[in-house]
Amino acid sequence: MSSIKYDDYLLKDKLPLFWCGGCGNGNVLGSILRAFANLKFKRQKTVVVTGIGCWGKADDYINTNTFHGTHGRALAFATGIKLANPDLNVIALMGDGDGATIGGNHLIHAARRNVDITAVLVNNFNYGMTGGQYSGTTPEHSFTSTSRYGHIEEGFDLCKLAAAAGAPFVARGTVYGITQLDKLVEQALCKKGFSFVEVITPCPTHFGRLNGLKTASLMLNWIKENSVTKNQAEKMSDGEIRGKFVTGVFVDVDKEDYSTRYKKLQQRAAEAVEGGCDK
Amino acid sequence: MTVKGNVRFIQGNEAMAEGALAAGARFFAGYPITPSSEIAEVSSRRLPKLGGVYVQMEDEIGSIAAVIGASVAGKKSFTATSGPGFSLMQENLGVAVMAEVPCVIINVQRSGPSTGLATKPAQGDVMQCRWGTHGDHGIIVLSPSSVQDCYDLTIKAFSLAEEYRTPVILLADEIVGHMREKVVFQELQTDEIKVRKAPGCSPEYYKPFRLGEGVTPLACYGGEHVFRVSGSTHDEWGFACSRPGNAEKYIRHYTEKIENNRDRIVLTREYNLSDAEYTIVTFGCTTRSALEAMYIARSTGKRVGVLELVTLWPFAEESVMEACQNARAVIVPEMNLGQVLREVQRVVGRNIPVVGVNKVDSKAIRPAEILDKIREVETCLV
Amino acid sequence: MKDRWEIILSGVGGQGLILSGTILGEAAVVYEGKNATLTSSYGTETRGTFTKSDIIISSGDIYFPEVTKADIVLALAPVAYDRCISDMDKDAVLIYDSDLITDVKNTGVRQYGCPITQTARRLGNATAANLVALGIIARMTGVVSETSVIKAIGDRFPAKSQVAELNIKAFKGGVIICKINLYTGQGVGWK
Incomplete structure (x- = not known):
């Protein structure tokens, strides 16, 4: 029996990829498809749900079941899909504007509810598709097409957010560290429960251009220079860690997922005697 | 219980x-x-x-x-x-x-x-x-x-x-x-009870958005048929497609698949319309006030009929036309400022007066308020 | 025999008047094959403010579900009494809880004060006042039989449970008050 390869999940006739030169989305797509292959995911049993934005186009290249919905709502569609058929592998692909800004509420509630979905959130610090406006993760003082005088808001630390909301698996990788990313995505897909992987990725076309990082190599270098591992971070002061991308697995705990709990609820309900209005 | x-x-x-x-x-x-x-x-x-x-x-x-x-x-x-x-x-x-x-x-x-x-x-x-x-x-x-x-x-x-x-x-x-x-x-x-049918074709030929020959069956995730669903304008396979001709075809389809089946979708109920001089066109809770008003009016010899729109959209144009064409006047009571009224006016045209009983004070329209309107219209028509 | 009854149950939120109305409606619809409607108006608060339920029972069709010509108005709280007494149809009868409403206004309306809360308390719990009131109304109008109401109460609560027994007792208490203190339906001039 021949082994399964990442490109068994790739719609090759849709290539070349639609993303700009220097964009990291293709690399993240590679990590995801390699993980599908390693885990031998059945196309029939897998649904990739995307939001809207550059990364929201990822489903165009994937040959599993796909659902391309609305901006920010991928996790809400994914919740319905997973709860209706818990046997499916459900993966939600979202960007930072999509999944963490307009869709931030769905993110924290999906994490709290612990629905068995893997969310891969690609963070390029701005809205690439609409021309590089600032998002909920844009770093303070950086420049975007709508923060020309320097951004005055602080960006979310999405891993802390997901962890605080109760996600049993939370990790961050970068497009610079693909080997690590491959591993993180695979671990996330294996996790029973809500798993969250944030991927720091370059957008030289928009974010890079306005922040002195207008080539792919400058941006990748910037990501490399600013990345620290979780172990390194633990030895750093708050001041030193500001603006750095801490990578690694932050949360990995076992928790009963929503569908397992719901199955028990269904059993309790089946045994319960239907009462009148006041019992 | x-x-x-x-x-x-x-x-x-x-x-x-x-x-x-x-x-x-x-x-x-x-x-x-x-x-x-x-x-x-x-x-x-x-x-x-x-x-x-x-x-x-x-x-x-x-x-x-x-x-x-x-x-x-x-x-x-x-x-x-x-x-x-x-x-x-x-x-x-x-x-x-x-x-x-x-x-x-x-x-x-x-x-x-x-x-x-x-x-x-x-x-x-x-x-x-x-x-x-x-x-x-x-x-x-x-x-x-x-x-x-x-x-x-x-x-x-x-x-x-x-x-x-x-x-x-x-x-x-x-x-x-x-x-x-x-x-x-x-x-x-x-x-x-309509049960969803699985697509009859083999998985590799399944086009979830195929047009023509009625409505294409929708497969379910997890079955044999692997398929794509998209809120973007898409082709018959579900792939995003920005060709103008494709967009035109599908956007018309979303309207036509409903409008072309009006006969099977539109439900109305008719009460005493055959000899009605005054037709009340109504829907939802207001139907109850309209029927009460109709029976009170009938008990005093006034020929009032009611057309209830059970299906609001697509709009029951044929039924409204038929119910109103021989009426002296048409009354449309509704707890808004005339949303169905304007539809009825559009269908009935200018030759027959179509008047609303419109209320937005959060109180149900009372039968007496409809009867008052009929009387008011009657006076105007004399 | 009168075949259409329009009844208003008024009080404050939390007294269980919607439940009384529901039991009355269930008795009529499920056990006597009649038609009934029950509509309620209430504020955004769950408890404490004025509430009013309109119940119509008829062997014919019921269209407009709000009471337009009440046969009986029940007031279980001063605020309800004050609002209802000023807006009473001359043919209607007002039943009020004489334990809670002491400031009685003489407007020429036929009204009867009944010790509703006290009866409920004596039978086990003041919160069953709504069922005592239901007993009075059922007996007074004869709109549904006592057996039907008891069956409807039985559907709502676990069989032979304390709460079922209390509610049935309270209902019967209301019936007795009516027998002792009030005219029957015939007596107040209903046809």
């Missing part, structure tokens, strides 16, 4: 939830909102007993998204809300239209705009149902006027949703939703 046979004395909201379950719905996602919350409560108690799923989402945007997702994953799905929540659902309602996903959205109308009078009735969402989501599309909207209707029309809504692969809106109102009344849970004929 042990009751004699299948006769109950329950709220419209409870009857809608029971109707949904009878129709085979096994997934509810929603967010609590007055005056629809009893639908969520009944669903939360009953669904898990039937192996179904009830989930309370973080908002109405997420609720309708989960409903659409669950439907594509193979469960008959529904949600229930009221005006403010229905407003939040509009964008994703468009996804259900564009991706042709069957689902049922119950809107128990309350007074608006905004928070309005949160516990009080209104009928102000007629146009929001029709045009609330952006872009051209057809939509099916049914409006119950009794608790029996709440049960029967919910079942009907699920059938229409599956038949035409479309979201169907059940447009109820606070009066019908909260009123307790007699309802009989009739035994359903097998053809009344």
